[in-house]
Amino acid sequence: MSAPFLISKALDPVFAVFIGVSAAAMRINREEKERGKSTEQTIESVRRRWGLLVGGGKKDDGVS
Known part of the structure; x- marks a missing residue:
């Protein structure tokens, strides 16, 4: 039988978001490096x- 949670009920979603953001950042960086x-x-x-x-x-142009 598998464990119901990887870390804990509260920290599993935080861990998943961290992994997802890290994977996206690595992919973006790799693709940008390929573009020079x-x-x-x-x-x-x-x-x-x-x-x-x-x-x-929106840019603040100083006009009120």
Whole structure:
């Protein structure tokens, strides 16, 4: 009979999300390296895209 939980009932979902995010980051980094970009350029690109996602893509132009 298998164990009902890998770590614990509360930590299994956290572990799964961590593994998923790590796998996605590794894949993105590998694909960007194949395109000739450095890891630093990839990180900057992800930060910029995350800012567009979270910030809604709006720039503050100083006009009220």
